[in-house]
Structures are given as C-alpha cells and as structure tokens.
Amino acid sequence: MTLKNHIFYWGAIIILMGGNPLAAQGNAGGKEYALKAAFLYRFIDYVNWKDYPKNQVFKIAILEKSPITASLLEIPKNKKIDIKEYNSLDEISFCNILFVPYNSTIPIETILSKFSGKPILIVTERNGYGKKGAQMNFIVVENKLKFEVNLKAINKSGIGISSFLLQHAIIVQ
Numbered sequence: 001m002t003l004k005n006h007i008f009y010w011g012a013i014i015i016l017m018g019g020n021p022l023a024a025q026g027n028a029g030g031k032e033y034a035l036k037a038a039f040l041y042r043f044i045d046y047v048n049w050k051d052y053p054k055n056q057v058f059k060i061a062i063l064e065k066s067p068i069t070a071s072l073l074e075i076p077k078n079k080k081i082d083i084k085e086y087n088s089l090d091e092i093s094f095c096n097i098l099f100v101p102y103n104s105t106i107p108i109e110t111i112l113s114k115f116s117g118k119p120i121l122i123v124t125e126r127n128g129y130g131k132k133g134a135q136m137n138f139i140v141v142e143n144k145l146k147f148e149v150n151l152k153a154i155n156k157s158g159i160g161i162s163s164f165l166l167q168h169a170i171i172v173q
Helices: 003-017 031-046 068-074 108-114 151-157 163-167
Strands: 047-049 058-063 081-086 097-100 121-124 136-141 144-150 159-161 170-172
Touching: 031 047, 031 068, 031 097, 031 121, 031 136, 031 144, 031 163, 058 068, 068 081, 097 108, 108 121, 121 151, 136 170, 144 151, 151 159
Parallel strands: 058 081, 058 097, 097 121, 121 136, 144 170
Antiparallel strands: 047 159, 136 144
C-alpha cells in the first residue's frame, strides 16, 4: 500500500470515528457536507475516466442548490477543478462528476437516463439511489457517513474504480 493510500485510509478512519458527522444536517457549514466534499474530492484520485487528458480542467457539477458547493469550494486544491451549480439537466453539457443532492426535484430515473453510458460519475445522497443506478451514493450507517458503489452502473458508464476505493465501499447490485 502506498503512502497516499495509507494517508487516505487513516484520514477516513479518523474522520468517521469522530462523533456524529450528521448532527448538522441541513446546515451549510455542517460537518456532513464537509465530509462529503472531502470524499468527493478524494474520489477523483481513485476513479479512472478513460481518454480524459490529465491536464484538462476537471468538472464537478452540482444539480440544483446544495450545501456541498460551499464545502467543495473551501477545499484547497492541487488540481484544476471547476465546481458549478446547475438549475436543470439541460444546462449540463459535460462534467466528470455529477452530484445530486438529497432534495433534488429531478427524478433520479430522468438523471440516469440522460447520462446513460457516458463517463460521468453520478454521486447521490438519498437512500435507495445506489440500487436505482447511481454509481455512488452517500448513506449513514450507525451514525457514520459511508458510501455505496453500484458496480453494474460503474461498468455501464465506462469509468473505472480502484480496488482500494472498493475496499471501503458498500457494494450494491
């Protein structure tokens, strides 16, 4: 295991063991969205977008308003990353990661249909969305933030995910 993997692993353990990260749900400055933003940012290193040039700006789209936007903008970045909120699916032409917040008014089926077969990592935060086809879904298990990975959806999108990240995920079918 590389030093980078050790740091990610121990950092995640320390974060997940510390108190109730979801106590401030709905609070834009709360720990929940700071944790989700940190995970989302780290996913970039463990997901492979085929044929995506390394020097190109990485794009994270947030569908509708979400407190995760402010948390993502606060993270110091060593990569070129563009973070933007969109009011509708029609405004999104391309992104690497699409974050769908819990309170999105657009049905998940519509979102999945629009981006079907495209190399876009769709990350959600609503129970059941992993099983419905989102590639990754944040959930709470025993007051700890975890994430699900839908391998069938990952394979269908044409992106790859590292085995290291899969070791820490809850796999859904």
